[in-house]
Structures are given as structure tokens and as C-alpha cells.
Amino acid sequence: MVFFLINLIILLTVITVIIILIQGAIYVPSSNKAIETIITLSEVKKGDRVADLGSGDGRIVIEFAKKGAKVTGFEINPLLVLISRINMRKKRLEGNAVIYWKSYWGTDLSKFNIVTVFGIDYIMKRLKKKLKKELKPGSKLLINIFPFPNWEYIHKENGVYLYKI
Numbered sequence: 251m252v253f254f255l256i257n258l259i260i261l262l263t264v265i266t267v268i269i270i271l272i273q274g275a276i277y278v279p280s281s282n283k284a285i286e287t288i289i290t291l292s293e294v295k296k297g298d299r300v301a302d303l304g305s306g307d308g309r310i311v312i313e314f315a316k317k318g319a320k321v322t323g324f325e326i327n328p329l330l331v332l333i334s335r336i337n338m339r340k341k342r343l344e345g346n347a348v349i350y351w352k353s354y355w356g357t358d359l360s361k362f363n364i365v366t367v368f369g370i371d372y373i374m375k376r377l378k379k380k381l382k383k384e385l386k387p388g389s390k391l392l393i394n395i396f397p398f399p400n401w402e403y404i405h406k407e408n409g410v411y412l413y414k415i
């Protein structure tokens with residue numbers, strides 16, 4: 251029985267990791283330096299609408315919310331959603347920030363004027379197409395580590411790429 255349960259847990263874990271890898275990147279947190287750079291390059295101001303696609307532990311969502319932006323995180327890992335919601339509650343930022351347990355692929359992103367992603371190279375071409383189609387001119391993109399293919403970035407600093415629609 252115990253042997254069966256252990257195998258079931260391993261199987262479920264492997265299936266979950268495969269699903270996440272198909273959808274995007276697995277969880278690797280951005281460095282504090284990268285988060286600082288994302289905030290600085292975005293030139294975020296009060297009232298901006300920010301999306302973090304794959305919000306992980308919510309640290310980027312929290313930093314943007316502290317600047318007075320209206321921030322939405324999309325995250326498919328339920329444990330990370332729970333952790334980020336607890337962290338947001340501790341900092342009393344729920345009014346400015348929300349984390350949805352859902353994939354960003356099926357979500358219309360047109361209301362956001364700042365979008366940040368720490369993805370993985372094989373999703374970036376598809377993501378470029380989606381963002382160019384949905385975001386309004388002037389929207390800013392802060393991309394950690396994996397740049398968009400065949401799209402000239404405006405600036406690169408500490409592994410963070412800045413693009414504009």
C-alpha cells in the first residue's frame with residue numbers, strides 16, 4: 251500500500267512538472283537585483299496596470315503594488331498562489347494586487363500597460379505574438395533572462411530586457 255502511494259505521488263509530481271513545462275517555465279525565482287531592475291526600467295507610476303505572467307512567489311507583484319500600480323499575477327502552481335496571497339496579506343497590499351490561479355495563455359491581456367515575464371526560450375515566440383496582438387501601443391515589457399526572438403529590445407540590464415509595443 252505504502253509502495254503504491256509513493257509511486258502515485260511520484261507519478262502525479264512528474265505529470266505536474268510536465269504540464270508546467272509545456273505551459274511555460276518551472277519555478278525559478280528572479281534575483282532581488284533583477285526585480286529591482288524590472289521596477290526601475292518599467293518607470294512604473296501610480297495607476298499603471300501591471301501583469302506578472304507566472305508570478306511565482308509574488309515578490310514582483312508585491313514590489314509593483316508598493317509603487318501604487320494595480321497589479322495582477324497569473325500563476326498555475328497552486329502552492330505558489332497560496333504563498334503569494336499570504337505574503338500580500340501580510341503587507342496589506344490586497345487592494346492593489348491580485349493573484350489568479352490560472353494560465354496566462356487563455357487570458358486577454360489588453361488592459362495591462364506593463365507586463366513582466368520570466369519564461370523560458372521555447373515559449374517566447376508564441377508569447378511575442380500574443381503580446382503584440384493584445385497590448386496597446388506604448389505598453390512596456392520587462393523580460394527576465396530569455397528575450398523574444400527577432401525583436402530588437404530597447405535596453406538590457408542585469409539580465410532584464412526592456413521592450414515597447
Ligand SMILES: C[S@@+](CC[C@H](N)C(=O)[O-])C[C@H]1O[C@@H](n2cnc3c(N)ncnc32)[C@H](O)[C@@H]1O
Binds near residue numbers: 355367
Ligand atoms: C521562472 S518562474 C518566475 C517566477 C517569478 N515571476 C519570478 O520572476 O520570481 C516562472 C513561473 O511561471 C509559472 N508558470 C509557467 N507557465 C505558466 C502559465 N502558462 N500560466 C501561469 N503561470 C505559469 C511557473 O509555475 C513559475 O512559477
